[in-house]
Amino acid sequence: MARLNDTVEAALIEYADLLSILTDDPYKPRSYEKAARAVGGYAGDLGTMDLKEVLKIPSVGKSIGEKIDEFVRTGSFEALEELRAQIPPGVREMIAIPGLGPKKAIVLYRELGIADVEQLGQAVEQGRLAELKGFGAKTEENIRRGIERMNQSTGRVLVSVAMDLADYFLERLGGRKDVRRMEYAGSLRRMAETIGDLDLLVASDDPIGVIDAFTSVGMTDRVLAKGDTKSSILTRKGLQVDLRVVPLEAWGAAMIYFTGSKPHNIRIREMAVRKGLKLNEYGLYRAKSGKLIVAETEEEVYEKLSLPWIPPTLREDRGEVEAALEGTLPDVLTRKQLRGDLHTHTDLTDGLASLEQMLATASELGYAYYAVTDHAPNLFMQRMTDEKMLAQREQLRKLQSSYPKMTLLHGTELNIDAEGKVDWDAGFLEGFDVCVASVHSLFNQSKDEMTRRIVRAMENPHVHVIGHPTGRIINKRQPVDVDLEEVFKAAARTGTALEVNGYPDRLDLRDEHILWARRHGVRFAVDTDSHATTHLEHMRYGVGNAQRGWLTQDDVINAWPLSKLRTVLRKGG
Secondary structure: OOOHHHHHHHHHHHHHHHHHHHOOOOHHHHHHHHHHHHHHOOOOOHHHOOHHHHOOOOOOOHHHHHHHHHHHHHOOOHHHHHHHHHOOHHHHHHHOOOOOOHHHHHHHHHHHOOOOHHHHHHHHHOOHHHHOOOOOHHHHHHHHHHHHHHHHOOOOEEHHHHHHHHHHHHHHHOOOOOOOEEEEOHHHHOOOOEEOEEEEEEEOOOHHHHHHHHHOOOOEEEEEEEOOOEEEEEEOOOOEEEEEEEOHHHHHHHHHHHHOOHHHHHHHHHHHHHOOEEEEOOEEEEOOOOOEEEOOOHHHHHHHOOOOOOOHHHOOOOOHHHHHHHOOOOOEOOHHHOOEEOOEOOOOOOOOOOHHHHHHHHHHOOOOEEEEEEEOOOOHHHOOOHHHHHHHHHHHHHHHHHOOOOEEEEEEEEEOOOOOOOOOOHHHHOOOOEEEEEOOOOOOOOHHHHHHHHHHHHHOOOOOEEOOOOOOEOOOEOOOOOOHHHHHHHHHHHOOEEEEEOOOOOOEOOHHHHHHHHOOOOOEEEEOOEOOHHHHHHHHHHHHHHHHOOOEHHHEHHHOOHHHHHHHHOOOO
16 A cells, blocks of 8 residues: 555646646646655655644645645545546546647647547547647647657666666767767666666767767667757667757756756756856856856856755755755765675575675675675575575685685575564574565565564564565565554664665665655665676666665665674674
């Protein structure tokens, strides 16, 4: 069951979407979108709050607060139901079609009675759109292609899939003489967990040549658009890639423009306006004279807005602008700060690589310490035994001399059973350097049962880290129903670290939950849950997710020196 805050967030976003169709005022829908994000990321449970407490949530004013209070009491609010009655759900789906905005969608509905994408497709084939003012042949063709793309699209892809594609383009285009600089931008640079389309930015004095090369790469299924400075293609895997070419001297402004989320960009553009300036992808200008002030670097642009450089992963309008203005922007975790990985597997259980292969790869990454944490016996399909685990421990000790710069830690990934108990008794568990405990079964327990189960595991003095705490697998398995507030309180109380699992289809805890847990003083472990040597590189996604959750080196136990880490592993830190 979804958290009430998340349900209210979805209702407010729906209301904002409906408003955008019916009103010419862009600010009102935006205010509801902002309030929705604030509610979704708020630590307090709306179900326990009265109106006075609701109004303390950032970005929630009296009108929005009253709607939230009504929703909490009744399961909806009257204004939302009124808009739903005016606009069928299918009209909202039509807005997602490239080339068709909110205003055109409502015209189609009111004038032609088109209430969903299927009906729109039929109208396009019959040429009925030409009957309407403002709907010429070009608009009709754009809508037809937009419907095709929607039908062919596989939806959002994992961040790792988008990253692999970005690397493909960077390798093939980045070395060209006419490419002076090239990077990925958009949601991928912000390290969002899933990516809808890939944004690439190139600095070049020959945009036509770059675009010709871009549209002819082997990955292209179809060229969607091709202009003088921008182009879009659809790859054979169904992901859209958008390329924008800018002069090198505009690089910084362009990277800001094409990296930030829409709400973040709106915030900083509004700041520019208040200073008598204008910000776009080509630079920061004097509004009246049009004189260029800065454009070349992101740092220069932010500085002229009286802001420090804001890391891309924070550019979501989650309070980063306010923190920057107050001087409290976090110095977010970097990959270089991580000293080791505390959750990895070998072919002793379900891994694909041997112990020696995993250690050799970890050593190449420059880690100061590295934990091997194969599965414990209660995950029966792994066929673990006490003897196998002890033999691995002895093997690890013998291999230590081969890695003088990397301390080898022997650990295990325990299974949290239905009652919160784990594999092995205290005496056996004392022999491990680090114990990760995870839920691997009975995902459908009630919220109370699951909460009690995880809290009891954290109360075990031999459990150091809770692995992939919500158990979700992106696009495949929903998170378990658990009272995260109680879990976070227990983690802080017991000194148990919560994992930020960097495996791309997990990214668990997710960014919003990290933000929430951090407010409780929770410690974290950013790990890869590697089952092969190549998986160790997934740390980049774990770090990206940790950054999105505003984590710093001080928050992450495996960014600490081994001596300090050991205090946590004794639950004495």
